[in-house]
Amino acid sequence: MKKIISIKLIILVLFTSFFLVSCEKEIEIDLNEGDTQIVIEGEITNEPGPYKVKISKTVNFNKGNNFPGVSNAIVTITDNLGNTEQLIEIENGIYQTSSLVGIQGNTYTLNISVEGKNYSAISKMPMQVNLDSLRFNEFSAPLGGGNSLTTVPMFKDPVEKGNNYRFFFSVNGEKNTGYIITNDNVNNGQENQRPIFDQELEVNMGDTVIVEMRCIDLNIYNYFYTLSQISGGGPGGGATPSNPPNNITGDKALGYFSAHTIQKRLQIATK
Amino acid sequence: MKNNISITFFFLIFINMGSLWSQKKYTVSGTLTDGTNGETMIGAAVLIKEKKGVGTTCNPQGFYSLTLSEGSYTLQIQFIGYQQIEKQIVLDKNIVLDFKLNPNSIAMKEFEVTDKKDNDNLTKTEIGVEKLDMKEIEKIPVIFGEKDILKTIQLLPGVKSAGEGNSGFFVRGGSADQNLILLDEAPVYNASHLLGFFSTFNSDALKDVTIIKGNSPAQYGGRLSSVLDVKMKEGNNQKYNVAGGLGLISSRLSVEGPIQKDKSSFIISGRRTYADVFLQATDEFAGNKLYFYDLNLKANYKINDKNRIFVSGYFGKDVLGFGDNFGINWGNKTATLRWNSILSARLFSNTSLIYSNYDFNIKINSGGADFNINSNIKDWNLKQEFSYFINEKNTLKFGFNSIHHTITPSRFEGELVTQDKKESRSSLENALFINNTSKINEKLTLDYGLRLSAFSLLGGDTYNIYEKGILKDSVVLENGELGKTYYNLEPRFQFSYLINDKNSLKGGYARNTQHLHLLSNSNTGAPSDQWIGNSYNIKPEISDQISLGYFRNFKENKYQFSTEIYYKDLQNQVDYKNGADINSAPDVESELLFGKGRAYGAEFLIKKTQGKFTGWIGYTLSRTERKIEGINNNDWYVARQDRTHDLSVVAMYELTKRWSISGLFVYNTGNAATFPSGKYSLEDKTLFYYTERNGYRMPAYHRMDFGATYTKPHKKKYESSWNFSLYNVYGRENAYTITFENDPNDPSRTRALQTSLFRWVPSVTYNFKF
Structure with missing residues (x-):
């Protein structure tokens, strides 16, 4: 759905490709140096553990892509039944559970204390919606490129409203890059019809397609929806960029903590 | 209630103005048109030569009306780019006089022609108003050779382009939706084609384009920044x-x-x-x-x-x-x-x-x-x-x-x-x-x-x-x-x-x-x-x-x-x-x-x-x-x-x-x-x-x-x-x-x-x- 809404992009790409009038170049921009921020990336799923929480820091734009891990944090995850586990740092900035088991429908609280600051986040793991199969539709891509296929994950959205999904897929081992998310604002309680696709990653007959479906909570949906809006902002201009709204409370931090279900399906692409 | 009182008061002021002059007065009125094609003139001036500062401007439909004391006068009809017309009248009853104005290039017969003073820009109360000359638009270079009023107004102070080659515009810091764009009085909700590279206005069909940058008279309303009135x-x-x-x-x-x-x-x-x-x-x-x-x-x-x-x-x-x-x-x-x-x-x-x-x-x-x-x-x-x-x-x-x-x-x-x-x-x-x-x-x-x-x-x-x-x-x-x-x-x-x-x-x-x-x-x-x-x-x-x-x-x-x-x-x-x-x-x-x-x-x-x-x-x-x-x-x-x-x-x-x-x-x-x-x-x-x-x-x-x-x-x-x-x-x-x-x-x-x-x-x- 995301791709379809990005009409501006399509028009612009069409237009500029017709008249050969667009050009790109790398430029130097003098960017301010922001204060260093803590970045938290934590998840717990319905798959067997261990589950990991990564803590790192932001770096300035002009530095290399080395993001320092944050050590010596006290990291705990607590479920709504009162089970608590402190995570062990296995690598610089990476913390891991040892016995905790993620269960659908449970609510999990992440607490972190580090460098004198406290962070906390709550996420409820939704009940899993079954990914029944994959269907492949014919698709003629804009701007030629010939006919290819799109993948429709077949699942039936539950009657109750408020289901949010995130998808990943790979074609012959190559993974997609963008953020694919959807919810049941449209077609609540129906069999899914919406295909997932990536302009950069074509699916053709005979390809091996693996789709991973995650049932995520609303905060995580909003987080990735915002990211997808910003990253869709190439030519034509997307939304004004911002830090996505997240579920971390207490001291300010970037990132998220997500409790979600995971289910994968592999299928060979056929009509 | 408070509002009602002030409105009543306002109306009273207006009505009083009408009854102040009650000596013997007559009206000369009529319609001004372009002699070559019959299009009505918009905003042409009708002045009295004998009385400095007395005159009127025709309305957007070309109609003018002047009420004066009984007497003889010389009417002067002026409009930029048109030959001035002078006409002697004897006002002893209400008279109707329509005039056909001719562009500067055409020779005149009926009326006396004189040079006109182009200082309308000084005497009109309008502030923050620009009128586009449709003939000028044809000469200004424009992308893809598509002459376009929306791109021309962007060259005026206070009006800014929404982007490269774009027909969207911002007036005095307002956003794009704060412009009232009227085509023959009808609001146009999206005035651009494609991604804004073209406007919806085909210049060939247009007669008059006026932009008012925020100080519009009371007959316009509904948008904060500007009125673009296209006729x-x-x-x-x-x-x-x-x-x-x-x-x-x-x-x-x-x-x-x-x-x-x-x-x-x-x-x-x-x-x-x-x-x-x-x-x-x-x-x-x-x-x-x-x-x-x-x-x-x-x-x-x-x-x-x-x-x-x-x-x-x-x-x-x-x-x-x-x-x-x-x-x-x-x-x-x-x-x-x-x-x-x-x-x-x-x-x-x-x-x-x-x-x-x-x-x-x-x-x-x-x-x-x-x-x-x-x-x-x-x-x-x-x-x-x-x-x-x-x-x-x-x-x-x-x-x-x-x-x-x-x-x-x-x-x-x-x-x-x-x-x-x-x-x-x-x-x-x-x-x-x-x-x-x-x-x-x-x-x-x-x-x-x-x-x-x-x-x-x-x-x-x-x-x-x-x-x-x-x-x-x-x-x-x-x-x-x-x-x-x-x-x-x-x-x-x-x-x-x-x-x-x-x-x-x-x-x-x-x-x-x-x-x-x-x-x-x-x-x-x-x-x-x-x-x-x-x-x-x-x-x-x-x-x-x-x-x-x-x-x-x-x-x-x-x-x-x-x-x-x-x-x-x-x-x-x-x-x-x-x-x-x-x-x-x-x-x-x-x-x-x-x-x-x-x-x-x-x-x-x-x-x-x-x-x-x-x-x-x-x-x-x-x-x-x-x-x-x-x-x-x-x-x-x-x-x-x-x-x-x-x-x-x-x-x-x-x-x-x-x-x-x-x-x-x-x-x-x-x-x-x-x-x-x-x-x-x-x-x-x-x-x-x-x-x-x-x-x-x-x-x-x-x-x-x-x-x-x-x-x-x-x-x-x-x-x-x-x-x-x-x-x-x-x-x-x-x-x-x-x-x-x-x-x-x-x-x-x-x-x-x-x-x-x-x-x-x-x-x-x-x-x-x-």
Whole structure:
């Protein structure tokens, strides 16, 4: 759905490709140096553990892509039944559970204390919606490129409203890059019809397609929806960029903590 | 109640003015038309030679009326570019005198011709008003050779382009939806084609274009920043004309002529792009669609000397499609039925019934299942305006305007689609207005008025009430059920003081309110952007603008200089949350944020209007800021369209009888932009960290264009010309967007990538007329 809404992009790409009038170049921009921020990336799923929480820091734009891990944090995850586990740092900035088991429908609280600051986040793991199969539709891509296929994950959205999904897929081992998310604002309680696709990653007959479906909570949906809006902002201009709204409370931090279900399906692409 | 009292008081003042003069007086009135084609004149002056400072201006329908004491007078009829007419009259009874004005190039017979003084710009009260000369537009170079009024107004101080090659514009720090764009009185909700590279206005069909930058008289209302009043030609009622043009992108054709000479006429004007026709031949493009078209129609009929009716319509559509999978189309339809009636020698009535519709449609076929995404805004609009020429000093305009809006928000439809029902909402926008132009004496002219606007919810949907984004209450209004009504009083005031023949001082204050708001989740505007009316959460936007101007003419009015300063205060501005989902969210109102704004600046314009060499230099120094609850830590930030410096230079030179050349140069500070202050890694991707909204600037924008027109020698009636232009002469790579990403060649670093459009765009257009 995301791709379809990005009409501006399509028009612009069409237009500029017709008249050969667009050009790109790398430029130097003098960017301010922001204060260093803590970045938290934590998840717990319905798959067997261990589950990991990564803590790192932001770096300035002009530095290399080395993001320092944050050590010596006290990291705990607590479920709504009162089970608590402190995570062990296995690598610089990476913390891991040892016995905790993620269960659908449970609510999990992440607490972190580090460098004198406290962070906390709550996420409820939704009940899993079954990914029944994959269907492949014919698709003629804009701007030629010939006919290819799109993948429709077949699942039936539950009657109750408020289901949010995130998808990943790979074609012959190559993974997609963008953020694919959807919810049941449209077609609540129906069999899914919406295909997932990536302009950069074509699916053709005979390809091996693996789709991973995650049932995520609303905060995580909003987080990735915002990211997808910003990253869709190439030519034509997307939304004004911002830090996505997240579920971390207490001291300010970037990132998220997500409790979600995971289910994968592999299928060979056929009509 | 308080309001009612002040209105009554106001009316009393107006009425008193009419009865002050009660000696023996008679009225001379009539209609002014162009002698060559029968088009009514707009804003031509009718003066009394014997009485300095006494006179009137004809209304937009060409009607004038002057009431004077009994006696003999010499009438002078003046209009820029036309020969002045002088006519002796003996006023011992009410008389009706129609005049036909002839352009400067045509020799005159009946009346005495004298040189006219072009200092209207000094004496009119209008402040922040610019009129475009349709002949000038043809000469100014423009991208793809498509002459375009929306791109020409962007060269005026205080008016800024929404982006490279874009027809969207910002006026005095306002946003794009704060411009009231009227085509024959009908609001045009989306004035651009494709991504804004073309406007919906086909210049061939237009007669008059005026932009009012915020200080509009009381008969206009409904938008904060500006009024762009575009009037279509009526059609030549003397002879048939065919005019057209062949360009690289599109072709145009207009036909106009009398239905019955002097009595009725019509004009039909069409335009279509044809890039897709050629592209069908290429493998890549076959089966895809990309085009737009415009159709303007107008006809008028003189029932008798006192009554005339007009019918005009506009249809435009953009079509985009990829095979059978995917199609988008959008477009405006407007229709105006107008009745002009001269009720008495001093009272003129203009009644209009207007229909306006903007439609946006996406069709998707996915695995055999069809579905649509639609949104729509539809208006029925009744406007009644009286011009009452009270006496030689006062001209009163009053009337009402009543608009019924139906807005259908973006919704998904299809056999396999269910969605929480998004219903159409109706609303009623009413206004009463009264405005008087009063010549106090030879030097001082006042223009003052009052507009009372009322916006009522008319149901059709459930209206949720939010407090800080949390649902507090809901109001269900059946279709047609009256909900909340917002009342606003909008005072308007302007003056001009003529210091002497060469200098004048002007000033004004205006309050404007706006009841429809455009929700756009992108930076440059898209056809999918949606309008939303006031609700329980969304309150009318309000602006208060004060401006002050100094006008001076040099060298016998050959050079006109003006400077204006303004300050504008904005209330109830609408924005939306970071990452708001305005397409599929169950209630878009839950995604909105509200705040205020301010804008101020100084504008300078020097113009040369006569001679072989003409043109202007416009410069604006300005600032525009917003403060929205929930954005930028609730602090003030500069709006995206804030540009400190904005310069445009336009020059036209008549080289020989056949060749004329033109050039333009624009320079402006880059738009405000949000760039990252750091980066981090999440899911092994590099993401960016932002600290402040619009804390950075895009690089400065500058560009030069050249144009040349060759007019071929006339062959009998057949006239033709070639127009050549080169856009971006020195190939400046202006930044269209700047994005940040991992360097594909070196994943250990990130880079800033600038995308530019349009380096050296040459174009050629062939125009003809017979």
